[in-house]
Amino acid sequence: MLSDKQLLALADEIYEVALDPSYWEELLTSLTSIFRSDFVGVITQDHGSGFCTWFHGVGMDDHDIVRYATYYGTISPTFFQLQVTGVGDVITDEMHLNRRIYTNSEFYNDFLKPLKLERSAALIMERNAHDQTYLALRRPDRNHYTDEELQDFSRVASHLYRAIKLQRRTHFQDRLETAINDALDHVKSGLVLLAPDGSAIKFNKEAERIIAAHDGVYVRGNRLYIERSSCLVDASRLVNGDCSTNPQHPESEAVAIQRPLKRPYILFAYPLGRNDGNTAIHSGTAVFITDTERNHNLTTETIGQIFGLTPAEARLTAALAEGRSLQEYSDAANIAISTARSTLKSVFKKTQTSRQTELVRLVFSCTGSTN
Known part of the structure; x- marks a missing residue:
């Protein structure tokens, strides 16, 4: 059994993961040595499909991880038994309700045996409405997991779960900071x-x-x-x-x-x-x-999108917002002043305004403070 000193040293490694995810491989490698296991992994599986949505492990190559995550994990008898196992409880290969079915399964014979990972221990660390996250150990058939090892396994898993929660919170804060920085870069000022x-x-x-x-x-x-x-x-x-x-x-x-x-x-x-x-x-x-030298006017396309204007109505509105008169716009657009007035009436109706000054004020109020 792990001494308090050993557990404390291991806890330091575990909580390093919370601060820096690049330590995952180093931590899991340490766990393979402590638990004399050929594979250690932290896995999140969807309740419905069984697909792995999160997988950190050592002891399998990338090809086998993909095979497990997309197929063998979904048909594993262990996956189905974990769904009815309590959070914090340990389940081993010897605890399956029907060991004969387990050892005759496709998962056991076509996946575990070729990899020499027949012996297993798993502990549910978290379960929600959508998925469950568990810590898994696997090693060859010759050595089952002892009671002392399983006690240590539970102690380590409790620290690892806290580290995962801290990592998620840190990751959320990182994403939030990135989002805030992006938002600030859209501020016009x-x-x-x-x-x-x-x-x-x-x-x-x-x-x-x-x-x-x-x-x-x-x-x-x-x-x-x-x-x-x-x-x-x-x-x-x-x-x-x-x-x-x-x-x-x-x-x-x-x-x-x-x-x-x-x-x-x-x-x-x-x-x-x-x-x-x-x-x-x-x-x-x-x-x-x-x-104040910068032009923060809305584009013609944006004006049309905001108020549901036709392209001609949006062009007229943009011109008025830029300070041009109705006559100047009609001359530049090579249209009759009567056509421009008719277009403006339609704009007034769609924007619920009645005067040009009111319309221009409305457009400027929509420029807001963002690009």
Whole structure:
């Protein structure tokens, strides 16, 4: 039986897997040695089909893993018995309800025997409405698993299950972070997140583009600076009162950053984490930077899609949103002004507007803040 010291050392290996999935093979190789097994695997199988939806194992080559995952695992007597076994319970090849049926099965004779993996032990670690996850050991027929080994098997499986749950949570967090980064890159404004100490910790793509232009917004070290009255100001100080234009209301700050040859950047800074009413404590700052030189108008295709307009109606709406008059549009489109007016009436009806200014305001309200 494993000593407490051995189990503790093994637990360190197990929880490394939770942090770094690349350690799976190393961990499972250690388990083959501890349990004197030729194969160790962690497997998730679908209840209905029996197909393996997740498989980490050592002791089988890729070809045999595919054979098990797509066919032999689905007809295995062990798979069917595991479905009625309690979570945390161990089942061995000797515990099958009908061992003769087991040893005469296609799974046993055509898959296990050629691989010399007749002896088995498995433990259900998790079961939900769709599938079950279990730890499996297999070795040649000459040695069955002892009671002491099965006790160790249960102890190890409990740690492994916790590690798998942690890995899933970590994996979810990784995917969530990737999704958030993708979402931030669709924000039309530049976005910089500042830590409570003022250091910049996140930039979206638009912010990186603005900073790379070196015309009013800069990064020095790991801090964000903006140019005001020919001086560089730390952007984190905008919402802390000392550089605020409105220190009585530090919940936000708006600043125009002038540029010599272009329209200004518009910067909005918002302190984060002040929902508890304590304005002295915050979790950082969100800095939005809008480049007023950039054209953020909706495309003709998008306008048509949003409002259900015909291509002609969408082209007219886009032209009005760009500031052209109805006459200018009809001239450019080489159509009669009466046709343009008729088209506009149809647009008014579909967009539930009645005036051009109202229509343009509606279009601009739909541009939102994303690309």
